[in-house]
Amino acid sequence: MSRLGGRPALLAFALLALLPLTPWMSKYALLLAFDALLFGAVAMSLDLLMGYTGLVSFGHAAFFGLGAYASAVLLQRGVLSLWLGLGAAALAVGLYALVVAYFATARRGIYFALLTLIFAEVVYTFFRYTQTFGGSDGIQGLPAFELLPGVALDTPARNYYLVLGYLALAWAACRTLVGSHFGKVLVAIRENEERARFLGYSVQRYKMVVCVVSALLAGLGGALYPGRAAYATPDLLLWTVSGELIIMVMIGGLGTLAGPVVGGVFFVLLQEKVSSYVDWYFLVVGLVLVAIVLFMPRGLVGLVDGLRPRPGTSRLGARRAAA
Amino acid sequence: MEYLIGVLLPQLVHGLVFGAALGLLALGLTVIFGLLGVMNFAHGELYMLGAYVGIAVIGVTRSFWVALVAAPLLVGVVGALTEVAALRPLYRRPPLYGLILTFGLALVFREAARQVWGGDMRRVQPPITGSTPLLGMTYPNYRLFLLAVSCVLLLAIWLFFTRTRAGIVVRAAVEDAEMLDGLGVDVRRVFTLTFAGSAALAALAGLLLAPVFTVYPQMGVEMILLAFIVVILGGMGSMGGSVVAAFVIGIAQSLLTLWLNPQRVAIAIFALMILVLIVRPRGFFGREGVLE
Numbered sequence: 001m002s003r004l005g006g007r008p009a010l011l012a013f014a015l016l017a018l019l020p021l022t023p024w025m026s027k028y029a030l031l032l033a034f035d036a037l038l039f040g041a042v043a044m045s046l047d048l049l050m051g052y053t054g055l056v057s058f059g060h061a062a063f064f065g066l067g068a069y070a071s072a073v074l075l076q077r078g079v080l081s082l083w084l085g086l087g088a089a090a091l092a093v094g095l096y097a098l099v100v101a102y103f104a105t106a107r108r109g110i111y112f113a114l115l116t117l118i119f120a121e122v123v124y125t126f127f128r129y130t131q132t133f134g135g136s137d138g139i140q141g142l143p144a145f146e147l148l149p150g151v152a153l154d155t156p157a158r159n160y161y162l163v164l165g166y167l168a169l170a171w172a173a174c175r176t177l178v179g180s181h182f183g184k185v186l187v188a189i190r191e192n193e194e195r196a197r198f199l200g201y202s203v204q205r206y207k208m209v210v211c212v213v214s215a216l217l218a219g220l221g222g223a224l225y226p227g228r229a230a231y232a233t234p235d236l237l238l239w240t241v242s243g244e245l246i247i248m249v250m251i252g253g254l255g256t257l258a259g260p261v262v263g264g265v266f267f268v269l270l271q272e273k274v275s276s277y278v279d280w281y282f283l284v285v286g287l288v289l290v291a292i293v294l295f296m297p298r299g300l301v302g303l304v305d306g307l308r309p310r311p312g313t314s315r316l317g318a319r320r321a322a323a
Numbered sequence: 324m325e326y327l328i329g330v331l332l333p334q335l336v337h338g339l340v341f342g343a344a345l346g347l348l349a350l351g352l353t354v355i356f357g358l359l360g361v362m363n364f365a366h367g368e369l370y371m372l373g374a375y376v377g378i379a380v381i382g383v384t385r386s387f388w389v390a391l392v393a394a395p396l397l398v399g400v401v402g403a404l405t406e407v408a409a410l411r412p413l414y415r416r417p418p419l420y421g422l423i424l425t426f427g428l429a430l431v432f433r434e435a436a437r438q439v440w441g442g443d444m445r446r447v448q449p450p451i452t453g454s455t456p457l458l459g460m461t462y463p464n465y466r467l468f469l470l471a472v473s474c475v476l477l478l479a480i481w482l483f484f485t486r487t488r489a490g491i492v493v494r495a496a497v498e499d500a501e502m503l504d505g506l507g508v509d510v511r512r513v514f515t516l517t518f519a520g521s522a523a524l525a526a527l528a529g530l531l532l533a534p535v536f537t538v539y540p541q542m543g544v545e546m547i548l549l550a551f552i553v554v555i556l557g558g559m560g561s562m563g564g565s566v567v568a569a570f571v572i573g574i575a576q577s578l579l580t581l582w583l584n585p586q587r588v589a590i591a592i593f594a595l596m597i598l599v600l601i602v603r604p605r606g607f608f609g610r611e612g613v614l615e
Contacts, residue, residue, distance in 0.1 A: 056419060103601055110362065110418070114555060115600050121548065122593045129586030240544070243364075243426050250423055280438050286430030293424040294412055 009171065009258070016164055020157045030156035032272055034163050034228050038221055040264030041167045043248035044174055044257055045217035050246070051255030052178060053210050054190035058113045059100065059120030060245045063215040065237030066123060067093050067222025069133060072232035075142040082145040082153065082162075086223050093219025094212060096123070101211035105204050108193070117239055124237040138233030145227040159228045166224060167261070170217050174257050177213065186210055247289050253299030262300050333460055334577045340466045340535075342573020343473030347528040348546060349553040349565040350480060351521030357497035357560035358517055359410065361421030362551065366525055367543025368432035372398050373526025374533040374542065375440050378447060387450035394530050395523035402522025406515045414514075429543070437540040449534035469531055476527070477566055484562065493517050497560060552596045 019025055019033065042064055049055045070092040071085030079085070104115040127133050134140065144154035145162075153159055177183050185206055188196040197203050226232045235241070244267065252263025270288065274281035292299070348370055355363045376397050380390035405428060413420050449465035457467075484490035495503045496513045504510045529542075536542070553572050557564025572592065579588045 056422075103597065107600065110559075111600055113422075114362075114551065115597065118552075118593050118596050118600070122590055122597075125586055125589045125593070129584070239548070246423060247426070280434050282430045283434035283438070286427045286434065289427030290409060290424055290431065293420050293427065294409065297416065297420060 013164070013168055017161075020160055027156045030160045031228065032268070034156070034160050035272075036265040036268040037160075037163045037167050037261075038224060038228075039245070039248060039268050040261035041163075041170045042218045042221045043245050043252065043260035043264040044170060045214045045221070046245050047249050047252075047255065047257055047260040048174060048177065048186075048210055048214040048217075050249050051257075051260075052183065052190060053186045053207060055105075055207065055211070056113045056246070057104075057116045057211075057214070058239065058242050058246070059116035059118075060215075060218055061237050061239065061241035062100075062116075062120035062123040063093050063097060063218040064222035064225075064241070064245075065127070065232070065234075066096055067219030068225045068232040068236050069127060069139070069222075070219075071145075071223040072139040072142055072226040073133070075145070075226055076139050080143060080146040080152070081149075082147055082227070085145060085227075086220055089219050089223035090216055093215055093222075097212045097215030097219075098208075101208040101215070105207035105211060117242070120237065120239060120242060124234055124239070127237060128234040134233075136234060138231055138235075139226070140231045142226050142230045142232075144230075153227055156228075159224075162227070163224055166221060170221070171257070171261075173213075173217065177210075178257065182206070182209075247285075249299075251289075251292055251299055256299075259299050266300065330581065331578075332458060333462065334581055335574060336457075336462060336466070336470075338574030338577035339570065340470045340473075340573075341577060342570035343470055343477065344528050344532050345546075345549060345553055345573050346477055346566045346569035347473055347524050347531075349550045349557070349569050350477070350562055351524040352550050353554045353557065353560060353562055353565040354493070354497065354517060355521050356554060358493075358500070358514060359414070359421055360418040361410075361425060362554075363521075364422065364425040364547065365405070365428040365432060366425075366521070366550065367545075367547030368429045368436075369398055369402060369522045369525040369543075370529040370546055371436060371538075371540065371543035372401065372432060373529030374447070374538040375436055376526065377530035377533060378440070378445060378538065381447070387447075391527070391530060395526045398526035399519040399523035403515050403519035405522075406518035410518070411511065411514070433540050433543070440540075442540055445538040447530075447533040447538065465534055469535065472531065476524075480524075480562075549592075552592065555596060556599055 016037070020030060025033070042060070046057060046060050049057050067089035070089040074081075074085050074088055100116060100119045104112050104119070107115060127138075128136055144152045144159075146152050147158075147162075153162055178186075185196065185201055188199070188201070189203055189206060193203055222236070225236070245264075248263040248267045249260040250263070251266055252261065253259030267285075271281055271285060274284045278284075348366070351369075352363060352366050355361065355366070373394050377387075377390040377394040380393045380397075381387055384390065384393075409424060409428065410421065413424060449463075451465045451468050454461045454463045455467060482490075484494055492503070492508055492513055495508075496510060496517070500510050500514075503513070549572065553568045554565055556572065557566070557568035575595070576588060576592060579591055583591065
């Protein structure tokens with residue numbers, strides 16, 4: 001049980017499950033909670049790469065957004081089944097992630113980050129300019145998912161439970177992965193890639209697998225989004241969204257899984273709260289980010305071991321090694 | 324021949340003009356990358372600030388030329404303050420922190436600009452009007468001026484880095500900051516001044532391009548990706564490579580728009596970059612050297 005986070009996690013999920021029953025959860029608050037948990041879960045999937053394997057993906061928005069488009073296209077064509085939407089998202093994101101992972105994992109450090117960024121920009125440009133998918137307006141006015149034929153997920157509370165279930169499954173998957181032998185090898189790669197290779201591990205294959213797993217988790221999360229928002233727009237794929245996901249991971253704490261969930265929730269609530277009072281919320285978000293990097297590098301929860309330079313190399317040395 | 328003069332040639336010159344301005348933007352980026360090991364995400368916002376500060380100065384002085392001097396200086400000061408206040412504490416940390424910090428700074432600058440100057444598109448009147456017959460076509464004078472100024476600046480920067488002591492110190496800092504520190508140079512001051520210079524260059528590019536493009540708070544976001552591509556294509560940390568790559572991208576982009584729609588052009592340029600990253604990640608000239 002401890003592998004899945006033990007009592008604190010169970011308690012947290014129990015409290016989250018009770019949340020819609022409390023009197024102060026309006027429809028608006030439930031939708032906000034949906035976003036918070038959804039982005040928390042997607043940030044957690046990114047943490048598998050950033051925190052555990054030491055790979056900074058600057059294109060995670062593409063996995064998320066591609067999943068959203070996959071299920072949105074089905075909804076638009078009248079295919080309401082949630083499971084088909086998730087399946088389509090898994091297929092599309094999985095194939096795309098295989099291509100990205102194959103090329104990106106061949107490179108390290110900033111080159112990995114830039115390759116993921118550029119691949120994501122290709123996807124963004126494609127959806128932004130393809131009229132079949134609505135161009136810059138995206139796909140609008142979508143119906144709700146059906147859990148089973150006739151059982152529509154058309155209330156905020158139902159959608160909330162949907163995303164909570166997704167978070168719980170993603171959490172269990174990430175915990176299991178991180179606790180397994182596979183997860184230990186990822187940490188070994190993060191700490192010292194050469195040594196992991198000398199021990200006989202196929203480093204690139206491990207990186208590819210974790211990339212695809214992380215992408216699938218993000219894509220499945222994205223597939224849920226049109227059910228709640230009734231749209232999928234190219235803005236979901238923009239590289240600044242990838243940046244925001246990185247911010248969520250950093251706010252919460254790298255390599256902790258729970259941290260990025262907290263970071264995602266914190267980020268969504270901060271953005272929403274600040275933007276309801278002032279229209280310059282990005283200024284506040286930016287300043288919070290700067291402050292966290294400067295004064296709280298370990299985030300709300302975590303440790304930053306994986307991103308420290310290797311012993312014996314200076315900052316410049318580490319950069320050369322990466323190049 | 325008609326096609327050559329009527330269509331191909333203007334587009335080629337457009338590409339040269341754009342490439343030269345892009346080179347100014349990318350140069351600052353590549354120097355900062357060499358110094359700090361950080362891709363400065365806020366560079367596009369410094370470019371945007373250059374245009375807006377320029378507009379503000381034009382509003383006061385009614386002169387584009389005064390703005391062309393004042394805006395880079397003011398943005399350079401912003402750059403210096405940023406370096407001292409935010410980036411300096413991060414030099415002992417892994418580069419990822421710098422990357423994320425500059426991403427945050429970009430948000431702050433962009434939003435601040437939107438608050439101060441509003442979110443709508445603005446245009447700057449070109450200070451030079453009219454056009455000149457050139458190789459059988461007529462070409463706007465301002466763009467020719469833009470090309471000339473950018474080329475002179477690029478040349479001046481090259482002379483600075485090869486012929487002056489200050490330039491050689493900056494290159495030494497790019498090469499090995501610790502060694503330079505050991506030799507008794509005040510590396511912190513070098514970092515601050517270099518960052519200020521890079522910010523000033525970005526601002527200059529922003530104001531120079533303002534009469535050609537439109538000015539709006541998001542303008543940096545679109546340019547910065549192109550500048551990243553240029554820096555990578557040229558080889559990270561290679562200034563000569565950046566300039567060459569800027570012209571390659573500038574010309575490729577304007578020629579490709581003749582045959583492809585903008586979406587395909589963007590994807591073609593991304594594909595080119597993916598190819599370079601996979602086949603030759605150090606780009607055209609990226610080795611250890613700084614100026615090839």
